[in-house]
Amino acid sequence: MADNSRRDFMGKVFGGWAALGGLGALYAAKKSWDPLPSVKAAGFTKVDLSSAEPNVLNVEKWRGKPVFILKKTPEIVAKQSKNETARDVVVGKDHFLVCIGLCTHLGCIPAYEANKEMFKCACHGAEYDVSAINTKAPAPLPMLIPPFRVDGTTLIIGEEGEQYKKMKAAGVLGKKPLNPKA
Numbered sequence: 602m603a604d605n606s607r608r609d610f611m612g613k614v615f616g617g618w619a620a621l622g623g624l625g626a627l628y629a630a631k632k633s634w635d636p637l638p639s640v641k642a643a644g645f646t647k648v649d650l651s652s653a654e655p656n657v658l659n660v661e662k663w664r665g666k667p668v669f670i671l672k673k674t675p676e677i678v679a680k681q682s683k684n685e686t687a688r689d690v691v692v693g694k695d696h697f698l699v700c701i702g703l704c705t706h707l708g709c710i711p712a713y714e715a716n717k718e719m720f721k722c723a724c725h726g727a728e729y730d731v732s733a734i735n736t737k738a739p740a741p742l743p744m745l746i747p748p749f750r751v752d753g754t755t756l757i758i759g760e761e762g763e764q765y766k767k768m769k770a771a772g773v774l775g776k777k778p779l780n781p782k783a
């Protein structure tokens with residue numbers, strides 16, 4: 602009898618922990634999709650990047666499309682290839698990935714796997730690195746970098762600023778295939 606009630610008690614304790622764990626996972630999932638403070642108007646989306654947390658995906662909306670914004674950790678930046686770094690939006694000392702969050706195969710929305718620092722598309726298995734360069738078929742191209750301009754810590758999506766023009770000239774926006782390792 603004593604054993605049974607002890608088992609009941611332990612069951613409740615572990616059940617409670619499991620429920621808490623579930624809540625934690627839900628919270629983490631919701632948090633990873635939280636948008637940053639932003640203003641949307643006439644074809645532009647202004648996003649305040651100052652509260653972005655490293656390695657947490659933020660999803661904004663621009664002209665009806667999801668835009669991924671990911672602040673990279675210094676460790677990620679340190680190990681990037683030239684092509685990966687060339688796609689970084691630099692704000693002060695911080696590096697961000699900013700791209701249209703649609704798989705270049707057939708347009709599903711890939712998920713970010715923070716522990717592996719990569720995107721995975723559940724539709725047909727395509728993968729992208731932390732700079733949204735495709736690393737596994739069937740995705741044919743990197744996820745596209747939208748026109749953007751940086752003003753202080755504000756990102757203005759929809760306007761062509763200096764950094765965007767540089768990326769365009771370097772051919773790293775995602776309109777042609779890129780080697781993630783080069």
Ligand code: FES
Pocket residue numbers: 704705706707708709722723724725726727738739740
């Ligand atoms: S739509 Fe992403 S792999 Fe097919």
